[in-house]
Amino acid sequence: MEHEENTDNFLGFFVEGAKNLGFSFQENIKEKFHLYYKELSFWNRSVNLTGLQTDKEHAILLFADSLAGSLAFPEHTSLSIVDIGTGAGFPGIPLKLAFPSLQTTLMEPRGNKTAFLYTVIGKLELTGISVLQKRLEACRSFINEEDKWDIAISKAVSLEAILPHVKNILKKGGKLVVFGSSNIDNRDNLQSLTIDREIPYELPYDFGTRVLSVLKHVP
Numbered sequence: 001m002e003h004e005e006n007t008d009n010f011l012g013f014f015v016e017g018a019k020n021l022g023f024s025f026q027e028n029i030k031e032k033f034h035l036y037y038k039e040l041s042f043w044n045r046s047v048n049l050t051g052l053q054t055d056k057e058h059a060i061l062l063f064a065d066s067l068a069g070s071l072a073f074p075e076h077t078s079l080s081i082v083d084i085g086t087g088a089g090f091p092g093i094p095l096k097l098a099f100p101s102l103q104t105t106l107m108e109p110r111g112n113k114t115a116f117l118y119t120v121i122g123k124l125e126l127t128g129i130s131v132l133q134k135r136l137e138a139c140r141s142f143i144n145e146e147d148k149w150d151i152a153i154s155k156a157v158s159l160e161a162i163l164p165h166v167k168n169i170l171k172k173g174g175k176l177v178v179f180g181s182s183n184i185d186n187r188d189n190l191q192s193l194t195i196d197r198e199i200p201y202e203l204p205y206d207f208g209t210r211v212l213s214v215l216k217h218v219p
Contacts, residue, residue: 017064066091
């Protein structure tokens with residue numbers, strides 16, 4: 001059953017935010033983004049999925065900003081990605097809606113949030129996407145190289161928390177993509193990673209400049 005939430009302003013803000021980042025979507029995909037937000041708003045009454053308050057904040061800081069993750073892989077949209085600490089599905093689900101060929105894994109340790117993720121995946125009728133209820137530090141090195149991911153991405157987990165463990169889940173030459181408000185300051189302790197590039201971008205409605213840091217796994 002679809003929940004009736006007062007989310008009328010969301011879609012306009014999201015479309016403008018996506019346009020600012022170079023995205024436009026057909027009506028059926030816009031409807032899926034809107035359905036995702038309605039479900040998020042409904043669940044947020046009982047499960048702490050987001051502390052943001054307004055339609056505009058959600059549309060830009062969660063949904064549109066998630067799409068900026070694709071700046072790290074503009075020509076390779078059939079990659080395998082793992083979204084570390086995805087929470088309510090950001091950036092993994094928006095990226096999957098924008099690029100259906102992405103093989104996407106949502107890593108989230110908390111059961112109430114994984115319940116939400118399974119619900120949304122079903123309602124949006126997504127395929128090629130899975131939920132992994134596990135903490136990154138609990139992911140020991142996978143036996144086979146093919147079981148690892150091309151890209152690990154995160155909006156919510158700090159770089160310092162990811163660095164000691166990400167080599168266990170990335171393929172050789174794989175990349176870690178992290179969202180931030182500025183360039184990486186401490187470049188001396190990146191362990192088995194090196195900075196490939198850092199990509200600044202501007203969010204609309206005066207939400208400011210953000211930076212996508214792309215680090216390459218060099219065993």
